[in-house]
Amino acid sequence: MKKYFVIVLLLGFLHTENTASQTTGGTRQKLGNCVSYTAVSGNKLVFNCSGGSKVLLQLCSGEVLKVWVSPDGNFTRTNPSFAVINEDLGWSGSINMTEESAAYELFTESLRVRVNKTPFQLQIFDKYQKLLFSDYNDMGFVKENNQLLSYKVLRTDEQFFGLGEKTGPINRRGRSYKMWNSDKPCYSVNEDPLYKSIPFFMSSYNYGIFFDNTYKTEFKFGSESNDYYSFETPGGEILYYFMFGNNYKQIIKHYIGLTGKPIMPPKWAFGFSQCRGLYTREDQAKEVASEFRARQIPCDIIYQDIGWVEGLQDFDWKKNNYKNPKQMVSELNEKGFKMILSQDPVISQANAKQWEEADKLGYFTTDIRTGNSYDMPWPWGGNCGVVDFTKPEVADWWGNYQQKPLNDGVRGFWTDMGEPAWSNEETTDRLFMKHYSGMHDEIHNVYGFTWDKVVTEQFYKHNPNKRVFQMTRAAYAGLQRYTFGWSGDAGNGSNVLEGWKQMANQIPVGLSAGLGLIPFWSCDISGYCGDIKDHDAMAELYVRWMQFGVFNPLSRAHHEGDNAVEPWVFGKEAEDISREAIELKYKLFPYTYTYAREAYDTGLPLMRALLLEYPDDSETYRLNGQFLLGKELLVAPVVEKGAVTKEVYVPEGEWIDFHDGKTVYSGPKWITVDAPLNRIPVFVKKGAILPMMPVMQYIHEQPDYPVILEIFPGKLNKESAFTLYEDDGESRDYERNIFSKTTFTGKTAKEGYALTIHAREENGYKPEQRNIIVKLHASVKPKNVSVDGKKVKKVKTAALQSVNANEFHKFAWSWDEVSGVVSVILADTGLSAKIIVEN
Template sequence: MIRYKLWVWVLCLVFPTWVWAENETRTCTSFTQQGRQVTFHLADSAALQLQLCSSSVVKIWFSPDGQLQRRNASFAVINEELEEVGTIHVDEQAACYEIFTPKLRIRVNKSPMSLQIFDKYQKLLFSDYADKGHVSEGTKKVEYKVLRRDEHFFGLGEKAGKMDRRGESYKMWNSDKPCYSVVEDPLYKSIPFFMSNYRYGIFLDNTYKTEFKFGTESRDYYSFEAPNGEMVYYFIFGKDYKEIISQYVGLTGKPIMPPKWALGFAQCRGLLTSEKLSREIAEGYRKRGIPCDIIYQDIGWTEYLQDFEWRKGNYENPKKMLSDLKEMGFKVVVSQDPVIAQANKKQWEEADRLGYFVKDHTNGKSYDMPWPWGGNCGVVDFTLPAVADWWGTYQQKPIDDGISGFWTDMGEPAWSNEEQTERLVMKHHLGMHDEIHNVYGLTWDKVVKEQFEKRNPDRRVFQMTRAAYAGLQRYTFGWTGDSGNGDDVLQGWGQLANQIPVMLSAGLGLIPFSSCDITGYCGDIEDYPAMAELYTRWIQFGAFNPLSRIHHEGDNPVEPWLFGPEAEKNAKAAIELKYRLLPYIYTYAREAYDTGLPIMRPLFLEYPMDMETFSTDAQFLFGRELLVAPVVKKGARTKNVYLPEGTWIDYNNKQTVYTGEQWTTVDAPLSSVPMFVKQGSIIPTMPVMNYIHEKPVYPLTFEIFPAQEGAQAAFTLYEDEGENLGYQRHEFVKTPIICSTLANGYELTVFAREGKGYTVPGPRNLLFRIYSAKAPKEVTVKGKKIKKTKPERLEENLENDTETVAWSWDKEAGICSVRIPDKGVDEQLMITFK
C-alpha cells in the first residue's frame, strides 16, 4: 500500500494534470430546477448547472464550491434566452439524469459524475473525458473532453498558424506583438470560441488568461482551462458551422455594418501625421486615377496622448484640410490611444483628480504606465461608468472638425504582455487586471461607439480596433496588427501567407469586417524595386480584405506609385477590381450583419463535409460565389488551388473551366490574382470611381455564369443609404434576380424591388452579361423582341441614356449582353439560342 501511494505521488509530480485524482470520484446526488436552469448537486458540495438557452444551446457552469455566483456579468453574452424552451423535464434513471430537447439528449451520469451530449439520433457529440471532466485546483479550473481520432477544431478568433487547431495549444491574453511570427501566440485579441467538425461549438466565457489544448497532452482528450474566475461555457449545436455561428451571434450580438465608404481602399503610414503629407498623398491618388476613400492619421497627429487636439506645426488649418479632402472624396480617420500622457499636464491632473485612471493596487494611486509613445501615462479606466461622457466629450472635438472615424490602437493595453507581470497590480473599477486585461480594449471600444452615436445621431460609427474580446462585433471592426518581417522586409512572404488563415479565423470569431496592414507594416523599405513583387502580392490579397488599408511603420511611404510603373499598374488593377465588386461586397456586408457570416470565408464554411477543405489555408471564398487564391510565394507564377465540388470558371478570362473536388495548378501572372467563380452564379458590379459613390447614380452590371440545364443562378442585390443607421430599422431595398437555364436558352427574371425607407437615387440602367457557349438568336423583354446592336455600341452613354433597350453578342468572348432601364418592377427576359 505504501509503495502504491508513493507511485501515485511520483506520477502526480511528473504529470501535474493528474491532480484530478486528489478530487476523488465525484458523485451526483440530487438536482434542483428553476425555470431554464437545472442544477446537479455533488457529494463534495460542487455543482454543475445546465441552462437551456435554446433547444441546441446549453450554458454549462461547473462550480467547485457550489456557489454559482459571478463577480461580473458577462462582457460578451447579451442574450441567454434564444428561444422558448417550454417546461424542462429531467428524467432520473438509476445511473444518470437525462434532459431531452427537440435537438439534443443531455446526460449527466451519476457516479462518476460526467456530462455527455448527444444529438437526437443518439450520436455522441461532446463528452467529459473519463472521470476527469471537471477538475479544480485552487482557483484553477480545467475541462477535459473526449477527443475523437477524426475531430478537428477551428476558431479562437485572430490566431496565427494553420486554421485547423488540432495538435496545437493557445492562450487568451491580449498581447502587443510587433512583427509577430507565423506561429506566435497569443496575439492582440481574445475570442475563446471554437467549433468542432462534430457539429458543435464552445464559447468559454471567462476573461482571465484561459488556455486551450487541442490534443497536445493526449490523443484521447482535449482541454480548456482558466486560472481563475468561473468555469462558464456554452455548448452550441448546429447542423453545420453556419448554424453554430448564427447561435453564437444570438448569444453575443450582431456585428454593426460599416459605412459604405469604409469598404474602399485606405492609405496610412506610421508618420502620416501632417497636413502637408496628407494633401500630397491625396493629390497623388487623384492625379493617377487610383481609387482611394480614406487617409489615416497615426498616433502623432496630436501633441499629447490623448487630448484630441491637432498637433501644432503639423497642421496649419485642420478644419480646412478636412474640408478640402472631403471635396476630393477622402474621409480622414485618426488614431486613439487609451491613455493620458503625464506630459499632458492639464488633462492628466483632471483625470487623476476625478479618479478616472486605473489604480496601482499597492499604493492606491493612479498607475504609472510606461508607454511606447509620449512617455509615462495614466491608463483610462473605461470600466468606470463616469468615464464614458468625459471621454466622449474629448473625442467629439475632431469629429466636429470633420474627421470620419477612429482607429483604437494599443488597447491590450500595450506593454502588458504575459512577461510583464508587474502590470497585474493594476486595479480597475470592475476588478484586478488579471480579470480585466482581455476585456480592457472591449470596454474602451464600447465607450467610443456609444459616445459617437450619442453625439452623432443616426450616423454609423467607423472604429477599427487592435485589441478586443468576444462581443467586439457590437462596437467595432478589426485589423490584425503589426505583421511583416522586421528584420528584412523583403523576407516577409511567410507573414503575407500567414495573414490568410489569421483573417479567416478572425472572421469565424465574429470579426467579419477586418483588414491586415497591407505591406506587412514591419521592416524598413530601402529598395523599392526589390519590394515591388511582394508589394503587388500584398495589394492583391488586401483587395479582398473587407477593409483594405495600406500601412507601414515609421516614415516608410507605401503608396502604389513608389514601386515602379509595373507595380503601380498591377496595384491599380487590384484596387479597381475591389471597387467594381462593391455591390457584391456590400450585399455580403448586410449578410454579415444579419447572420455573422464573414465575407472572407474558409472553404469548409460552405463545404463542411469536404475534409480536404480543412487544410486549404492559402485560399478562401469571397462570399459564396467567388474563390480567391492569392499568390504568397516569391517568384511564383503558378498557384496550386483546391476547387470544391461543382464547376468553376476562371474569373480573369471567363472561358477557362475547371471541374471541382480536385487540386489543380493554374497560371498566376504578376498582373492578377487567381480567382474563380462557381457555375450558376450572378455577380453584381459597378463602374470604377475615384471613391465610392463619387457619382451617386450609376449603372449596375450583372455578370451571369449560367447554371446547368434545368438549374438556376440567383442573387439578391442589397442597397441602402450607406452611412446612416437605417439598416437597423430595415430601411433598404433588395432586388432578386434569377437566371434559369432551359434547353433552348435562358430565362432571366428581375423581380420588383422589395423594401422600404430607401429609394434608389435616380434613373439608371441594368446591364446583364451572360457568359454562354451558345450564340443567341433573339432576346425578348416581356415577350417583345428587342433590337440587336454591336457590343461596342451597347454600352455607349450607359450612365445617362436610361431609355434604350438592346442586346449584343460578342462571339469571341462568348458574351450575350442585354441592356434595360431599371424601373424597379418585374422584368422577364428570354434569350433564345439559334
C-alpha cells in the first residue's frame, strides 16, 4: 500500500511538472499585459506589452489579418518574405478601435478582433460573435531559449487540413509535422518531413493560417493536448497571416492573394509523359518515341534524367550519348514529342572549368569555418559546389547556361535534388553553410524555391512570351508562381511488388499538395523505388498506378535506374489497359484545361479533396482514397492488391457511373462498386456537361478536332452549365486574358432536353474551325432533334461517326440503342445555337 501511495505521489508530481512547463515555463518569456496601443498607419496597430514586447496587427483586408510578435519591440527581419508578394488585399480607410476596461476591440465587415489586456490575448470572432481563433490563455507567444512558440485554443471538433505535400491522412488533427525540406527516397506512408515546406493550413472553423517563417518550424495539431495546438520555430519571427472564409475555397483565394497566382503549364503538359532514371541516350529516346507511336499509345513528353549532361551542371549534352542532340529534338518534335531535361543545383568539382569559374565569381555558398566554397558531397558527380541562387548575380549566369539546351529545342526542365539533397535534419554540418541572404538554417527551406525562381525568370527572359515547363521536388510556399510539383521518390525500395501502401498514400499526398497551392502536380507512376525483376508480377500494381496517375494533372511514368516502365514491358493486358487509361486522359483534355484556367484564377486544384466542394459534410474529412477532378468527376482509384471491388463515398446529389452512363447512385452514402483490373471507378455528377475531344497521339495533333459534349441530363427543370476555356496553350497571353470561352447550358423538361450553345466570347483568341458533337445520355429514344427550330436529319450511328472532322456543313443526329446515347453533329460557328431533343 505504501509503495502504491508513493507511485501515485510521484505520478502527480510529474504531471504537475509537465503542466507547469507547458503553461508557466519557468524562465519563459511571455507577452504579459497589454498596456497601450499605437496607430502606425491606416491599417496597422502596434500593441505595447509589459516587458517591452510588441504585437503588430495589420489589416490586409476585412478578412485577412497579419500578426507579428516582436519580443524586443523591433519589427525587423533578415530577409523580406519569400512567399508573400502582396499585402494589399482590399483594405481602405482607417481602423476604428474601441477600448473597454478589459480589452481593445476593432471590427471589420466580417470579423470582430479582440485584444484582452490582462494578460495579452488575441481572439478573433466572426460577425455573429462566434469564436474562430484564439490564443491559448496567455500563451499566444512564448519564448524559451531560442525557441519561439505560439499556442492556440483547440476545439473538440476542430479539424485541420493543408501543409502541402505531406504523408498520412488529409486531416492533420492529432498529428505533428516539421518543415525541413528533406531528401527521403522510398519514404514510408507516415514519414515526415519530406521535400517541400508549405506552412499554410486551414481549420474547419473557417480560417487559415500562413506562418511566414522559413526556419525548421513545427506544427502540433493537438498531438500534445486536446486543449491547444501550436506552431513554433527555432529562429526568425512569430509572424503569421490569419485568413477568414465562409469555406475553404475563400481561404485559398486569400492565400493566393498573398502569395501569387499559379502559372499555367503549356497545353502539352497535360498529356502523358515517360521517363526512367537512365533515360540518357539519343538512340534510346528515338526508340521509345517510335514505340509509343507504333503502339498507338498517346504520349507528349520524353524526359532525360541527369545523366544527359557532360559535366554536372554545364548543360552540355554528353558527347558519347548524343550524336546530334539538336536534330534528335527536332525529329522528336515532328512526331509530337517534347523533351524535358533534369537539372541539379550544383557544380561538380570534376567539372573543373565551370567549378573554377563559379568559385572565382563567388557564386557558391561558403563554409563559415573556412571562408571557402562549401564542399558538398553529392549522390553523383563527386563533391560539388552549391550554387547560391540568393545572390542576384547568379541569375543571369545560370540563365545563360540553361539556355543552351533550350536553344536546341528542349522545352523545359525538372529541377531535382533542390532540398538540397543529403541535407536532412541529421546532416548538421550543412548548418555551417552561408548563403548570400543568410545562414543555412534560414535559407534551407527556400533554397529550392530560389532556384526555381531563377530557372523560370531566366526562361522568360530568354524566351519571351513563352510558357515555362518546370517541375520541382523541393519547394516553399509561393512555389506556384514559378513551378509545378511532383512527390519525389515513392514506392517500396525493399520490394517493389509490395508498394501498394505507398501508392495508396499518394492520393492524400496529392490532395494535400493541392490544398497547399500545388494545383499542377504529379507522382511517379510505378512508384520510382525498387528494382523490377519480374515485370509480369509487377503488372497489376503498374496498372493501378497508371489508373491513378492519369488523373494527376501532370502524368509521368518514372522509375529508378534502368528499370523500364513503358506500358508494353508489362505484357499485353497491362499495355491495353494502360493505353485505355491514357486515352481517357487525352479525351478529357478540354475539361481538364478549363479547370487549369480556374486554378490560375482562384488557386483551386484540379485534383480536389471532396471537402473543397462539400465543406459541410464531415465524412469528407476522412476521405483519403478518392477525389474530385474538377467538380463534375469523382475518381476512386483501386489501391489494394487483387481487389475487384471498391468502396466509394458518393457525396450529396446523384452520381452516374461514367463507364456505362446509366447506373445512378444517390448520395450521401457509401457504396461498393465493381472494379476489375480494367476498370477505374469514375462517376459523373448528374446534370454535368463534359467537354471532351477525340483520342489523339499528342495534344492537339489534330488542331481542328471536334469538341465533344458528353451530357448527363439533370433533374427536371434544373439547369446545368459548363463554360469551356481555350487559349493558344503555348504563350503567356493567358496572363493578359487573351482567350475564348464558350458557355453551354442544358435543361431537362418533360418534353425532352434543351441545350443552348451560347455565342463564343473571344478576347483576342479564336479556335480553329470545327464541329461540335453532342452526346446526350438519354433514357428513351427521341422522336425528333432540331437546331434553332429546324429539324435535323437522322442517320445511322456509324454514318455520323464517319463524318470527317473537316466537314463543317453536316447537321445530323443518331440514336444508339445499346448505349442510350443521342448524338448530334453541327458546325461550331461561334454563334449561339439551340438544340432540342424531343422525347
